[in-house]
Amino acid sequence: MSYNVQVGTGGYTGWKILERTMERQRDVFSQNYAVRSYKDYFSNKFPEVATAEQLVADYKLLTVALRAFGLESDINNRFFIRKILESDPDDRTSLVNRLADKRYLKLNQALAFHDTPDEREKKLEPLSIIEKFETRSFEKNIGERYTEIELALNAQREIAEIADLNISENAKWYQILASKPLRRIFEGAFGLGSSFASLPIDRQLSDMKHRTERLTGSDSVSQFSSSAALDSVLKRFLLLGQLNISSMSTRYTTALAILKS
Template identity: 60%
Template structure:
């Protein structure tokens, strides 16, 4: 049996429900039979994988790995992922280092299959990949009904990772802009329309920094190392999203909530 995470009607109020029930619901979700089957299969199979070709040819294992790194939509892109996995991360000219979306670099490092062509042996951190898989499966379960909460959970984890990295502030913002899920959260929080993506990348950077400073008093990504700072952005994203789907009779109430936030 599977377990469906309950967040009421979603939106910001669903987010608050999840905050109160996270520990209990996550535990119930991870104990579901379907999760146990996937974990067991990964543990039993991953150490038999010697090349990128082996991985992409095992669809079940491939889907688990892609889920772990937030790349579910690439399940049909076997050739592309194979090339990503075979790229040498130490070579600045390699494919994986040319991709703006750093989820591919994380996948490359996590599996370390590029080393197989050099006859090296690199241990896969099974526990870390399973933890990634569990977290994203939990989020995906919610996202099947409430995509906005899946996006918020992803941002809560990924923005923190970017915030504590050693990259420059501009580089941190570029990583956010390169990630479609993170872009959705920031664009939604700031009410940026479809035309935002057509602006030059430098203009997009400037806009995000300006709007972030107006909202939090600080234009840096590093500030999001503090959970409360990121919560301000997530709350605005969820409330604005709810305004977009609310009935006319309830918009006044939600507008007041947004102003108070």
């Protein structure tokens, strides 16, 4: 059974529709044959996997693992993912800790290939990985038509997690700036162009904090533990995105009318 999550015409209106219907639509989506097939395969095969090499050699297992952590675009970078999984998460100089994007570290820790077999068995939570896969699959289904809503759903989860971390506010901001999906939320909410990413990182941090304070009254990431503060950013991101699309459509319509005249 195939099912497309219903969000109207996307944008902020679609976001509000999804808020009202999320639980029901998640229940229906969970019966999707393709999603169930991947979940069942992972449940049956993953317990047999003992090394990172075995995991990356199995396309379906690797798809579930990468999608669960928002890294599915790396599905063809198998050598790189293997090195990530074999990296020591307790060594500050290891590859996985040198990467600014902490999704790779979460993947490494969840699959625990660097641990001894006994330690790994204690740490592994296959059901948690499967749940994350289903959540991301739901979001991906929407994102195939309305990328902005997929980004907002991801941000709702990921930013709240960063907000609760026991690290400095600047470190939290650097994690957001290092994540392509989260960066797109803030750059979109504040109408920042592609040139923003080319600024020195300290300048980016300063600008982002300043703009956030003007919008929410605080420049901290910790404030996003509250849904109200995060909702302000997501609403602005979705509305500005919708406005830009409408503006582009109007310009296209005008240009077409001129060409026809």
